[in-house]
Amino acid sequence: MTEPVDRTTLTAGNAATPAAASPPVAPAPNRSQWGDVWRQFRSHRGAMVALVLFVGIILFVSVGPLIWRIDPTYVDIRARNQGFTLAHPLGTDQLGRDMLARLMAGGQVSIAVGLTAMAIAIFIGSLIGVSAGYFRRLDGPLMRVTELFLALPLLPLLLLMVTLFREPLSQTFGAAFGIFLLIVSAIGATSWMQAARIVRGEVLGLKEREFILAARSIGTPSHRMILRHILPNVLSPIMVAATLGIATAIITESALSFLGLGFPPDFPTWGRLLYDAVDQMVLYPSRVVFPGVLISLTVLCVNYIGDGLRDAMDPRIRGR
Secondary structure: OOOOOOHHHHHHHHHHOOOOOOOOOOOOOOOOHHHHHHHHHHOOHHHHHHHHHHHHHHHHHHOHHHHOOOOOOOOOHHHOOOOOOOOOOOOEOOOOOEHHHHHHHHHHHHHHHHHHHHHHHHHHHHHHHHHHHHOHHHHHHHHHHHHHHHHOOHHHHHHHHHHHHHHHHHHHHOHHHHHHHHHHHHHHHOOOHHHHHHHHHHHHHHOOOHHHHHHHHOOOOHHHHHHHHHHHHOHHHHHHHHHHHHHHHHHHHHHHHHOOOOOOOOOOOHHHHHHHHHHHOOOOOHHHHHHHHHHHHHHHHHHHHHHHHHHHHOHHHHOO
8 A cells, every 4th residue: 555645745855955066167268458469469460461571571680690691891892783693692782792681781770770769769758748648737848848849840850960969979989889879869859759649648538537546546656656557558559659660760760871871881771772772773773672672661561560559459449
């Protein structure tokens, strides 16, 4: 005989039975800000192609002289004005100097000038921009100075600076290094204005953000506020301005060298190669084409890299 089932006990037993465990949810992968920037930068095809080409140019001017061991200043009158040969793949100039070696050495100088002058300009521009945007009393005077420099004709000013300080610096530091210091200082001291205005605008917007107001309300000193809260948040426009500043510095140095006010003749740069070849460009067009193409390609690559960085570091474009 079957015993009656106690429904109360059955219900209680069912309620006490633990539910089936759900599968664990995989944690979301950690995503850093720079990782997102790199992923967005990789999606910019033009910037990636420009980055590959720019790295190739850097390897050409830095690693190339270690493989092609010909002195770019060696004069061989017997080999002057040669065409493309196995001994000289890009020919020789009017003094018999190897053009391939001179292109490599000239690229080292031109890119070094661009990077150094850009660093000087970004430092001055960031310092003035942060000071003008954060300190209200300094905003008016610093912006008037910036507008004054913007109103000056830069190329005549550069020519004047090079003419006045060329001999003293050459006698003090030597011809090559003195001219290098003069050119990078002149270019850096006359190309910081755009960076200053960009940084000032970003700082003015950041001053009204909640985290800045909260940090100010608890008595954070100004220097710590700038170093820990302001500068990290204006880093993206500074980096974009820096990449574009490299291109401007390379073009400016090439223009000075083309006008004969750059480096001495025995110190090759891409602009100096153009200056040396301009009188014979009809008979030997390759001497103008090769340095001109390298200047244009380097500037184009840097501009595309800057455009890709701007898109990658702008949260509105990233959609975040």
